[in-house]
Amino acid sequence: MSSVQDFYDALAADYHLIFPDWDASMARQAEALGGVVRARLGAGPHRVLDCSCGIGTQAIGLAGVGHRVVGSDLSPAAVARAAAEAETRDLGLPVTVADMRALPYRASTFDVVVCADNSLPHLLTTDDVRTALVGMGRVLRDDGLLVLSVRDYDEIRAARPTSTPPQVSTTAQGRVITFQLWHWYDDGERYDLEHFQLVPDGDGWEVRVRRTTYWALTRGQLSDAVSDAGFAEVGWHDPGDGGFYQPVLTARRVQRDRESRKI
Incomplete structure (x- = not known):
């Protein structure tokens, strides 16, 4: 079996072919995810990290509706295409090649961290999932918003x-x-x-x-992992509720002074 990086490097040039109309899909997903963010943090614009940005399906869409988006992904080919696609649409999208288990950003940098398109389940162990989620929490501000989407694995x-x-x-x-x-x-x-x-x-x-x-992480497994990594207010949103094509988990980053009192 190829590595995750190899998989997405090989798919980067063809990824848009998954969608009947990629630009229309980007717009729909931005509307759905933007609505999730707006309902919890207000209109913004917000500082958003898409830590599994791929070729930019969510990142470009969210940048297009005014958020200040940064993209990172394990695949160099994917992030290069994301940057190029954003540029052709006159959008700024700084991108970095990075593993979601080792995000190269300062603490408390972002209002929102997005990890969509069933990306987290590429991590195959409890330790790797926890490492990634703790890292996402580190780069979020206090009470910042985590937004994950996965397949309906239940x-x-x-x-x-x-x-x-x-x-x-x-x-x-x-x-x-x-x-x-x-x-x-x-x-x-x-x-x-x-x-x-x-x-x-x-x-x-x-x-x-x-x-x-x-x-294939169930909702219970993922909810527990997110809570154990330092998040609160964990909730699920079905496609019929918010319009995103996969179930979406949201959670708030626990304030650091509250977290320190638990230790």
Whole structure:
């Protein structure tokens, strides 16, 4: 199985093909996530770190509605594309290549940390998840907002699907078909994923396959991990509530003087 960085480096040039209309998806996601932030912190603009920014799907959208966004990601190819895509839209998006377990920012820098698109479940151990969440808390100001989105793994773990339905997008060269195959571990929690894209190639198809691994964290597991990492007011927001396409967890960074009194 390839590393997470290899997976996203290989996918960076084609990631937008997952969406029928990437710009429309960016706008919808910014509206949904922006609404979550606005309801808890006010209108802003706010200082936002997208610590799994990829090619910029959430970061560009949030910058486009006025927030001061910084992007970081493990994949050099992805962050390079995010910066280039932001520039073509006349948006400023400073980006950094960084592992979410070792964020290179000063403490209390951001009002909001976003980790969306099922990124956190790439971390496969309790220690790695805790390290990442503690680091996100470190760079948040007191009472700052954590925003995570993951797949609905409570339902998924009960069903243990082995594939996803195909998604079709249209390009100048023709239609691109994207789907996934899932290979579950015996523990029932982790799975290897094969990400297939069928791209038009003359009279036939070019098949592009990338592979990675996920930990299917339930809401209870993730809520407990977030609380243990120093957050309070942990809550979940279903797609029907806020309009984001995945369940969203929000939590507030515990004030540091309150945290010190617990030690």
